[in-house]
Amino acid sequence: LAKTTQPISMDSYEGQEVNITCSHNNIATNDYITWYQQFPSQGPRFIIQGYKTKVTNEVASLFIPADRKSSTLSLPRVSLSDTAVYYCLVGDTPYNQGGKLIFGQGTELSVKP
Amino acid sequence: DAGVTQSPTHLIKTRGQQVTLRCSPKSGHDTVSWYQQALGQGPQFIFQYYEEEERQRGNFPDRFSGHQFPNYSSELNVNALLLGDSALYLCASRNLRLAGGGNEQFFGPGTRLTVL
Numbered sequence: 001l002a003k004t005t006q007p008i009s010m011d012s013y014e015g016q017e018v019n020i021t022c023s024h025n026n027i028a029t030n031d032y033i034t035w036y037q038q039f040p041s042q043g044p045r046f047i048i049q050g051y052k053t054k055v056t057n058e059v060a061s062l063f064i065p066a067d068r069k070s071s072t073l074s075l076p077r078v079s080l081s082d083t084a085v086y087y088c089l090v091g092d093t094p095y096n097q098g099g100k101l102i103f104g105q106g107t108e109l110s111v112k113p
Numbered sequence: 114d115a116g117v118t119q120s121p122t123h124l125i126k127t128r129g130q131q132v133t134l135r136c137s138p139k140s141g142h143d144t145v146s147w148y149q150q151a152l153g154q155g156p157q158f159i160f161q162y163y164e165e166e167e168r169q170r171g172n173f174p175d176r177f178s179g180h181q182f183p184n185y186s187s188e189l190n191v192n193a194l195l196l197g198d199s200a201l202y203l204c205a206s207r208n209l210r211l212a213g214g215g216n217e218q219f220f221g222p223g224t225r226l227t228v229l
């Protein structure tokens with residue numbers, strides 16, 4: 001499974017767009033890129049997943065360049081409730097790797113008023 | 114539709130004791146995974162159960178064992194507790210057959226275990 005590197009922490013203000021970049025230089029052809037969000041004392045929550053180019057849902061956008069060696073999670077107009085730890089995960093499909101998720105340290109995002 | 118539920122929410126044990134944690138997966142899910150999350154760290158994969166069998170295991174000693182029941186619920190057992198076992202224990206579920214591509218799993222709120 002490819003190793004991921006992301007900033008340990010980030011600060012932002014309400015209403016700003018936040019971009020968290022994750023490096024995964026050894027990503028394999030079959031790997032997907034997945035982001036989870038975790039609030040204190042809660043389990044992680046799936047945010048978004050992609051394989052290439054751009055994916056957008058009601059919560060975030062995920063940008064993946066052509067070489068797939070990095071990805072950027074974009075949170076539009078953050079609010080105080082977006083303060084959480086964000087994890088970037090890279091892994092094969094559940095069928096091949098059994099759904100084992102490898103979490104790194106994550107990025108602790110702090111949104112200030 | 115209930116999501117993943119775990120019990121108890123908090124637990125305090127002493128070194129050497131044994132503990133059992135319980136998890137009910139989200140409705141329609143057939144696969145349960147367990148994770149250990151130490152303070153300030155990301156969750157670490159313990160093992161996964163599907164069709165009542167352990168399918169994959171992380172780097173955890175045999176003191177950690179589990180079980181999956183016919184209704185897909187699961188238990189995590191930890192024997193001979195150590196101080197280092199203090200952590201948030203998370204259960205995650207998904208439907209293996211319908212997962213398709215990708216790794217979306219649904220996590221429960223966790224059980225906070227404190228070993229004194």
